[in-house]
Amino acid sequence: MPNKIKILIVDDHQLILEGILSYLKDIPHLEIETANSCDEAFSKIKTCLQNNPFQIVFTDLSFDNADENSLIDSGESFIKMLQKEEIPIKIGVITGHSETNRVYSVIHNLNPSAYILKGNCDTAELNFAIQKMLANEVYYTHEIHQKILKRALVEIQMDDVAIQILKELPKHAKIGNMEGIITKSDGSLLKIRAIENKLAKLRADLQAINNTDLVLKAKELGILD
Structure with a gap:
């Protein structure tokens, strides 16, 4: 036995x-x-x-x-x-x-x-x-x-700029208000067009219908607290 x-x-x-x-x-x-x-x-x-x-x-x-x-x-x-x-x-x-x-x-x-x-x-x-x-x-x-x-797939797609944008997004009523806040790896500031393009890619990656949904998806995946 x-x-x-x-x-x-x-x-x-x-x-x-x-x-x-x-x-x-x-x-x-x-x-x-x-x-x-x-x-x-x-x-x-x-x-x-x-x-x-x-x-x-x-x-x-x-x-x-x-x-x-x-x-x-x-x-x-x-x-x-x-x-x-x-x-x-x-x-x-x-x-x-x-x-x-x-x-x-x-x-x-x-x-x-x-x-x-x-x-x-x-x-x-x-x-x-x-x-x-x-x-x-x-x-x-x-x-x-x-x-x-x-989560692993999302982390592969994420970079420091994406994380910054997701963290700032809930704080601003307009996307334009984020210009001058998001920095690239070389320390330079991201222009509004680059922020909008990055947001569009994030919405596609996370299958979000809008920016509010994008923040919810990021929280669900544990990217945001």
Whole structure:
């Protein structure tokens, strides 16, 4: 009989934990434990490290039960702590957070082995993710994968002038007011015609119908706060 895969699920909502457990129960050879807080999860992982370590941890990102007494108050902090301590465990995210900014930040800065949206996951997806993680591969649910690809494509198209224009755009009622503000790499100022041409290209690249829509698309992609 194959060795069991020991997994820890971390979420502060009991119903969510029960839902994830209901999917995992149909996957053979799993030994599953749960934790309701990052502090509890970190303690469990450390306690079991020598004799019966966890191989995989799935954590949410937000914890409503974190307070001033919590040592670790978010999934991001929890992941950072595990990485700082160099604990040999595969880290996956199961969360409801699909905002491009947060997704990009987590994946770019923390590099989890999996990013799964809790509202859409099922037994097949979790099983696939676990197998990928154990094989030292990465799994992102389809929506997350698409967001990362789109963000990467946009970043390739972006330059410093484009970022300046997008940041200034919401501040001005007229495009002409931006003349004398946007600078090129050599320090010279961009003329109004060049700004308008750049805006037209940005609208086409981001499939925006107008400048207001362009700003919204830039925020959605995490280019603007």
